[in-house]
Amino acid sequence: MKLKKGFVLREVCGEKVVVGEGLETINFGKLISLNDTAALLWQKATELGDFTTEQLADALEEVYEVGREQALSDVKKLTSKWVEAGLVE
């Protein structure tokens, strides 16, 4: 999986949101709000470029006390929401 180009994580009004950004235009018309954990995984996915659910589960396990199965299940749920929102390809 890969995050689609043109989506940037920003802090807007104290919330972490993914915003559609072109070279000139910033789209606050529709925002995708992430909680802290989802934002952390977004950053990890950005660093990785092409990423797998296993890699994101690794990142989750590094930061939180969570078992492998739980981490994988949470990451799968999260990435399916990202697919639904059109954020990944």
Added chain:
Amino acid sequence: METTVKTMYGDMLIHESIALLQEGRRVVLAVKGISMHPFILGGKESVELVKPQSALKVGDVVLAWVNGTHYVIHRIIGIEGSRVRLMGDGNSSGVEQCGVDEVAAVAEYVIAPNGKRRYLYSGKRLRFARLWNKLLPVRRWILAIYRRTVVKLNWTV
């Protein structure tokens, strides 16, 4: 882990947008309310804003801090010296005032939920805006009919 698609409104977002506009970026902001009917469908559509590039004109749709109390995205109906008068196309009364320097941005495009952009100052829309201004004495009734019927079809100018 929450990921929610949402629309945000409010002064804080406007302040962040103004800072980005000052850097020369374009900003798309969601519009709420019915005060720009039939040109903009609040709650469904957004506007693409730019920092004012040239002198403001009557007919420009702008983001402005009005009456010293709040922001609006309304149309300029008069400019006298450094004072600007604004009114929502979807209002039949109620004129707001602000200084030229309180106009933070000009709306150039309306963006529909399907992503389609409409230029606000095409010949057709400018003509309609002028006609709409002349219809002010009867606008109240036209708007009442529009809001009961046509708006449900998402029809805009």
